Amino acid sequence: MTQEAGQRMLMAGNNAIARGAYEAGVYFASGYPGTPSTEILEVISQFSEIKAQWAANEKVAFDEAMGVAMSGKRALCSMKYVGLNVAADSFMVFPFAGTVGGFVVISADDPGMYSSQNEQDNRYFARLAQIPMIEPSDPQEAKDYLKLAYELSEKFSTPVLFRTSMRVSHSKGMVTLGERNEVGEGKSFVKDVPSWVVPIFAKALKAKLDAKLAAISDYVETYQYNRIEKGKGKLGVITSGASYTYTKEILPEASVLKLAVTYPLPKQTILDFCARYDKVYIIEELDSFIEDQIRAWGVTNLSGKDIFPRTGEFSPDVLAKCLFDEQPVNDFSKEFNIISRPPQLCAGCPHRGAYLALKKSGAIVTGDIGCYTLGALPPLGAMHTSFAMGTSVGNAFGFELGGINKVAAVIGDATFIHGGIPSLIDVVYNGGNTTVVILDNSTTGMTGHQEHPATGQTLQGKEAPKLDLVNLVKALGVKHVQVADPFDQKAMLQAINEALANEGPSVVITNRPCIFSRGEKHRPKTPYVIDQDICTQCGACQRIGCPAVLPGEQATIDDVSCTGCSLCAQACKFDAIYLKGE
Amino acid sequence: MSNVTNVLLCGVGGQGVLLASEVLALVAAEEKAQVKQTEVHGVAQRGGSVVSHLRFGDLVYSPTVRTGTGDILVAFERLEAVRYGHYLKPGGLMLINDIEVMPGQMGEYQPYPTGIIEFLQSKAFKIEEIPATALAKAHGNSKVSSLIILGALSSYLDLSQQAWERVIRKRIPPKLVDINLQAFKVGVEMAQAKAQAAVDRAECN
Numbered sequence A: 001m002t003q004e005a006g007q008r009m010l011m012a013g014n015n016a017i018a019r020g021a022y023e024a025g026v027y028f029a030s031g032y033p034g035t036p037s038t039e040i041l042e043v044i045s046q047f048s049e050i051k052a053q054w055a056a057n058e059k060v061a062f063d064e065a066m067g068v069a070m071s072g073k074r075a076l077c078s079m080k081y082v083g084l085n086v087a088a089d090s091f092m093v094f095p096f097a098g099t100v101g102g103f104v105v106i107s108a109d110d111p112g113m114y115s116s117q118n119e120q121d122n123r124y125f126a127r128l129a130q131i132p133m134i135e136p137s138d139p140q141e142a143k144d145y146l147k148l149a150y151e152l153s154e155k156f157s158t159p160v161l162f163r164t165s166m167r168v169s170h171s172k173g174m175v176t177l178g179e180r181n182e183v184g185e186g187k188s189f190v191k192d193v194p195s196w197v198v199p200i201f202a203k204a205l206k207a208k209l210d211a212k213l214a215a216i217s218d219y220v221e222t223y224q225y226n227r228i229e230k231g232k233g234k235l236g237v238i239t240s241g242a243s244y245t246y247t248k249e250i251l252p253e254a255s256v257l258k259l260a261v262t263y264p265l266p267k268q269t270i271l272d273f274c275a276r277y278d279k280v281y282i283i284e285e286l287d288s289f290i291e292d293q294i295r296a297w298g299v300t301n302l303s304g305k306d307i308f309p310r311t312g313e314f315s316p317d318v319l320a321k322c323l324f325d326e327q328p329v330n331d332f333s334k335e336f337n338i339i340s341r342p343p344q345l346c347a348g349c350p351h352r353g354a355y356l357a358l359k360k361s362g363a364i365v366t367g368d369i370g371c372y373t374l375g376a377l378p379p380l381g382a383m384h385t386s387f388a389m390g391t392s393v394g395n396a397f398g399f400e401l402g403g404i405n406k407v408a409a410v411i412g413d414a415t416f417i418h419g420g421i422p423s424l425i426d427v428v429y430n431g432g433n434t435t436v437v438i439l440d441n442s443t444t445g446m447t448g449h450q451e452h453p454a455t456g457q458t459l460q461g462k463e464a465p466k467l468d469l470v471n472l473v474k475a476l477g478v479k480h481v482q483v484a485d486p487f488d489q490k491a492m493l494q495a496i497n498e499a500l501a502n503e504g505p506s507v508v509i510t511n512r513p514c515i516f517s518r519g520e521k522h523r524p525k526t527p528y529v530i531d532q533d534i535c536t537q538c539g540a541c542q543r544i545g546c547p548a549v550l551p552g553e554q555a556t557i558d559d560v561s562c563t564g565c566s567l568c569a570q571a572c573k574f575d576a577i578y579l580k581g582e
Numbered sequence B: 001m002s003n004v005t006n007v008l009l010c011g012v013g014g015q016g017v018l019l020a021s022e023v024l025a026l027v028a029a030e031e032k033a034q035v036k037q038t039e040v041h042g043v044a045q046r047g048g049s050v051v052s053h054l055r056f057g058d059l060v061y062s063p064t065v066r067t068g069t070g071d072i073l074v075a076f077e078r079l080e081a082v083r084y085g086h087y088l089k090p091g092g093l094m095l096i097n098d099i100e101v102m103p104g105q106m107g108e109y110q111p112y113p114t115g116i117i118e119f120l121q122s123k124a125f126k127i128e129e130i131p132a133t134a135l136a137k138a139h140g141n142s143k144v145s146s147l148i149i150l151g152a153l154s155s156y157l158d159l160s161q162q163a164w165e166r167v168i169r170k171r172i173p174p175k176l177v178d179i180n181l182q183a184f185k186v187g188v189e190m191a192q193a194k195a196q197a198a199v200d201r202a203e204c205n
Helices: A013-023 A038-044 A058-070 A081-097 A123-129 A139-156 A198-221 A241-250 A267-276 A289-296 A316-324 A332-336 A350-361 A371-376 A391-401 A413-429 A469-475 A489-501 A567-571 B017-031 B078-087 B116-121 B132-138 B142-154 B161-171 B174-204
Strands: A008-012 A028-031 A051-054 A075-080 A103-109 A160-165 A171-176 A227-229 A235-239 A255-258 A261-263 A279-283 A364-366 A407-412 A435-439 A480-484 A506-510 A528-530 A577-579 B005-012 B034-039 B049-057 B070-075 B088-097 B126-130
Touching: A008 A013, A008 A139, A008 B017, A013 A038, A013 A139, A013 A160, A013 A171, A028 A038, A028 A058, A038 A051, A038 A075, A058 A075, A058 A081, A058 A103, A075 A081, A081 A103, A081 A123, A081 A198, A103 A139, A123 A160, A123 A261, A123 A289, A139 A160, A139 A171, A139 A198, A160 A241, A171 B017, A198 A267, A235 A241, A235 A267, A241 A255, A241 A279, A241 A316, A255 A267, A279 A289, A332 B078, A350 A371, A350 A407, A350 A435, A350 A489, A350 A506, A350 A567, A364 A391, A371 A407, A391 A407, A391 A413, A391 A435, A407 A413, A407 A489, A413 A435, A413 A469, A435 A469, A435 A489, A469 A480, A469 A506, A480 A489, A489 A506, A567 A577, B005 B017, B005 B078, B017 B034, B017 B049, B017 B142, B017 B161, B049 B078, B070 B078, B070 B142, B078 B088, B078 B116, B088 B116, B088 B142, B116 B126, B126 B142, B126 B174, B132 B142, B132 B174, B142 B161, B142 B174, B161 B174
Parallel strands: A028 A051, A028 A075, A075 A103, A103 A160, A235 A255, A235 A279, A364 A407, A407 A435, A435 A506, A480 A506, B005 B070, B070 B088, B088 B126
Antiparallel strands: A008 A171, A171 B034, A227 A255, A528 A577, B005 B049, B034 B049
């Protein structure tokens, strides 16, 4: 659909952020896929005016965008909130120097942990790094506030944290489009060692950073986008982001101080606002970030985390329950003994073959972040730890150092590139015997099949040099490297057992692509069928956890979702499962 | 905010719930001042439970629907109607595609529950079962069942047939527009026939 200035159209928050980048005249955007942020860069990549690329990880994305900003152009980097943990090293130091071109970092938080390993309130990062933070509450604001973020960034020569949440990023609303504002040739990088070589001049630069934050604090006191919506009565609310939309549903009469900039807070504005009302509710998802600061100023007519939860996502129902003790309508599915629909590896997923073999090997499996984390759940139950991106490899080495020997790390191709490589170098360097199984499915699966350095394509689908994982791990010093087919159970188990028995570091790389990858999606597939006369109903085919093997006393195979991977046939001891048509 | 219409669409990943809710949101966007739509993306892409919230009217803030306030719940699968039924207001309309998709099993085998419709009727909702999947198969393409469901839904919403057709033409790939428009019409006619049958029954009584 065409998108022209002045047009009003339905857009998701992430699409609106991307449109905001376009309108703001952003020159460069980088990022790493992560729910709920992924679509931002995918949509940006459709604008030919913006150079956009996936980075190997969030710190790399940050460093590239930072370089572009230092060169004088507007730059953006986008990531899931945990990505900011990875980028934090540069994120914390860059503010000491400031920026030349506008620089905005997008952190997409996930209150409620819909698709995340933890719950973390990234607003603290703005305070920690002493930089301003902007939070939109709906798609229109997502677009407009991104432009404001660039203005703030350039006005004060500072990076700006743009914090969105799952509900803002993944909700659609009406957005009025604007023109692209080509920023043109502005300032450019000037060699000036005391400004840019931070470690040597950090003391002087810290004083400058403190002064800058004080100036920004003054500026936001009269910032028109921190707006007061005057209501009726003696009740006030201070809120921002998605919480604002719930507030307007549940407290339509209250006076609202709606913050666009949530760091630094406009102290005098807030003190005056609080003085005007008998009671002020601080309605903020996750931690008491705003509330704690206001309480520290001595304000007492507040109510915040004494009634609202510190964990989980807010909703109009949550607010009504906390404010008026209005219970949400009872979820009656429980009285019906409803059965759940647990997430599971897809029919034909190559990870299943790796896990079935790993389970047979009896190893302790340290896991990582990706679709393959589902291998921890029954009936596979073949992964025993999982924390953060790239953690599996160091953890496996650690188990070994702790005296447990039969351990394998399992890590996806994108995750290995993101955060596994330094750990494997360390295993080699420190003489470990660690086994690493790289589940190479040739895509970034869980976030929706993004390209990465080992897929041979860029964000825009152009051909790119393809990182060779086999030669990479060999170059790191791993001598025992095997490529194995996860759909050949005998070969896969043999490769894993040999790797586990090997003295010295070992790597097994699986070689089957994700069923949704470019090459696989449209490949014609022949399903398997079960010969009911031979079947003994032993249940072995159902214990591989494939959704195409339909549950029931008598197993059958769904010929629509079956991809013909053959794992069920290999699990059958009675040769009752055969390729359709044979 | 009484002029806001709240609709929920639910089903199983892969059934086309998200495409259908996008089409509905685009149609509402053509005719209403404000539209908000939200859903959860995540790890449960296929085979998991999916729900999409849609709200449209003069002034809409929250994208999420409060429990007990939904005007219409559209279930692309029977069991999902039970899972999200509490979002519907008392006496609200449930449009249920009459198919059963067996959930994947994690532990001990659990059979698909029986008595779903009777259970929901005991909750005093208006229930319309529609054979969308069977009709789609009869028309030669099981993938158009979501457009049949939308066609049926359109009969209960204050959105013009012209807007539906415009959006389907814009949003669906050109090759598939005709078959999807036909499917939509099948859904409209089915809902009209049901309404007529209800009128006839009332007159007999």
